[in-house]
Amino acid sequence: MAVYTQLSAEVLADLVAEYDVGELVSAKGIAEGVSNSNWLVETTGSETNGKRFILTMYERRIDIAELPFFLGLLDHLAANGCPVPRTIHDRSGASSRMLHGKAVALIEFLPGVSVDHPTPAQARSVGRVLAEMHETAQDFPGTRANDLDPHASARVLADCGQDALAKIDAALPDVIPVAEKIADGWPQGLPQSVIHSDLFPDNVLMLGDTVSALIDFYFACNDAMAYDLAVTHAAWSFSGDGHGYRAEVGQALVEGYESVRALSPEEREALPLLAQGAALRFISSRAQDWIDTPADALVTKKDPMDFVRRLEFYRTNGTEVFAA
Amino acid sequence: MAVYTQLSAEVLADLVAEYDVGELVSAKGIAEGVSNSNWLVETTGSETNGKRFILTMYERRIDIAELPFFLGLLDHLAANGCPVPRTIHDRSGASSRMLHGKAVALIEFLPGVSVDHPTPAQARSVGRVLAEMHETAQDFPGTRANDLDPHASARVLADCGQDALAKIDAALPDVIPVAEKIADGWPQGLPQSVIHSDLFPDNVLMLGDTVSALIDFYFACNDAMAYDLAVTHAAWSFSGDGHGYRAEVGQALVEGYESVRALSPEEREALPLLAQGAALRFISSRAQDWIDTPADALVTKKDPMDFVRRLEFYRTNGTEVFAA
CATH class of the missing domain: 3.30.200.20 (Phosphorylase Kinase; domain 1)
Structure with missing residues (x-):
């Protein structure tokens, strides 16, 4: 900031x-x-x-x-x-x-404000616009690889090292083996497009319940559309620190998405793991930023544990949450 | 910021x-x-x-x-x-x-941008608007004392102490006796109004050569109008670090002011000392901020020496600069 x-x-x-x-x-x-x-x-x-x-x-x-x-x-x-x-x-x-x-x-410049506590109606709109964006981006000729896929994220965490991770939080090193498992099982062959891959509430401008703008596409890349939905689910459906899943918001997001673009059975089945991969992506970048940022720096460090809690949630409840 | x-x-x-x-x-x-x-x-x-x-x-x-x-x-x-x-x-x-x-x-919200390198035409406009503001503020019923007058500034510097000042710059402690001299000789009885007292270029919005807004009145107080002109002169008429008096800018500022409100002989005679007092006011607040700000803080510290150079300039050249 x-x-x-x-x-x-x-x-x-x-x-x-x-x-x-x-x-x-x-x-x-x-x-x-x-x-x-x-x-x-x-x-x-x-x-x-x-x-x-x-x-x-x-x-x-x-x-x-x-x-x-x-x-x-x-x-x-x-x-x-x-x-x-x-x-x-x-x-x-x-x-x-x-x-x-x-x-x-x-x-x-587009009008709109970023909401802190999205309502289900707002999440539904975001899901709808995300699906529209995926469909529209299908025929965009540019390509860019996702350099933050679960293999990369698992490597980042391993490179941080047990000790440095433990200094952030005693539970953080436990994510290393989980990350490898996620990377090993990562679904292949899901339908792709250009995805936003960072669609947090502050990257969406809204006027009431209407999305006026998606912004900040600087992580956009070619990858599975269902993964983008999973990222957005992880970013929108929890209270700020990752405690407290907001089921109505998560559900409205997926419903909004499917009102435009129906998920295939393979995509729906993959969502629990994709959501774990989404959580992993933010755990690893936040852990790295945490370690790389001097203690007295002026930026507010984002706690990787917010997304460790989300990861745990998806590991335990993912199948149920994303059941059709 | x-x-x-x-x-x-x-x-x-x-x-x-x-x-x-x-x-x-x-x-x-x-x-x-x-x-x-x-x-x-x-x-x-x-x-x-x-x-x-x-x-x-x-x-x-x-x-x-x-x-x-x-x-x-x-x-x-x-x-x-x-x-x-x-x-x-x-x-x-x-x-x-x-x-x-x-x-x-x-x-x-008012349009306009703050210029970094004012032209004489822009300084003339600012002088004019400053004089208009002084005349208009004459019948504003509110009052507020100037708590940053030269007596206060001299006290602030003395309270900082020789050693702390010398740590900022070896020449800074020399300002302490000068400050006392300025305070002792401070002119009394000059015509007053509510003055802005902090009219740096970033507190003026301009569209071309026209002043679209004076902003940030949070140092406004009742004091001599000629002192406000002196503050503005010290803030506008030098290159950024206080080296290099820009004579055309300083002259245009005073001319612009006088095109609306003529200075009395007493005001004009007082200007060299008022300008020294203006420089002193920023030396003392910057020195105090410098000392109060932790070395690793996120704010950019402003160098009090920028205004020590202005003070020296006004002591040496003030009479000539402000001659009618």
């Missing part, structure tokens, strides 16, 4: 002039994004491009070579009616530019 | 419902303000109150008992045509409310 780079009004005005969006009127650094800096930018506007935008500067984690995939995906989805912000291209047609040695993109 | 408090969309929606502004559409925490948290809020709007606002939560430094002064001042200035954001009052007529034990205010 930070703006890592300061950009003067003069620099921002020059940047904005590279786009057909009119002149700079306002720019506020916003406290969102852990891998990039973001500004809410207002201009005098143009007929084609409107006048409010998110300017993103890519600071970390994102490989610039992958930006055409991420930004092209936004354009493909937006052009086909999905509620995602489109990328504003500059006057030369480029979707990103370099500024002070970093890549920046100007992205459509 | 932070958002100190997280507010869920649900809490924000409930808060917004207390005002005649329509329903919540968007809220982004913005990376501004060191003593408070701010959100850029959009609503469906109402005819009287528009639809874009800054929501401020007062976190530190500001005494809640003083909020009626600060917010009432905004309303007085805005109602009389000064470019300052007005306060949106809630349905009961209150200008601030309590939320989670902290005071919050909903304030009109």
